[in-house]
Amino acid sequence: MTVRQKHTKVIHKLLYRRCFAGDPVSPETVADWFPVGEAEQVKREIERMASDPGAPVRVVDEGPDVCLSSVEEALIYLDKHDSYVPSGLEAFLQTTPVNESRL
Numbered sequence: 459m460t461v462r463q464k465h466t467k468v469i470h471k472l473l474y475r476r477c478f479a480g481d482p483v484s485p486e487t488v489a490d491w492f493p494v495g496e497a498e499q500v501k502r503e504i505e506r507m508a509s510d511p512g513a514p515v516r517v518v519d520e521g522p523d524v525c526l527s528s529v530e531e532a533l534i535y536l537d538k539h540d541s542y543v544p545s546g547l548e549a550f551l552q553t554t555p556v557n558e559s560r561l
């Protein structure tokens with residue numbers, strides 16, 4: 459898997475799990491979403507993405523947690539890098555997360 463493919467896969471996973479400023483995650487948690495053999499590479503790529511102003515991944519309160527800067531920036535990034543945007547993603551992101559809908 460190329461670096462660009464890894465970046466887009468990380469962004470897809472963060473989008474689907476709604477990891478924005480109010481619900482950041484640690485790089486270790488994100489790495490756990492990938493196969494065991496890819497964990498260290500995923501952590502390194504998250505660090506790179508967080509330090510790249512063009513990527514939609516941001517460090518929260520000076521680390522270690524990260525989140526997406528916004529849905530719009532993530533979708534623009536994916537489009538700019540010729541990555542597919544799964545159909546229904548925008549509608550999915552506008553729905554209430556399952557854990558919040560039970561409150």
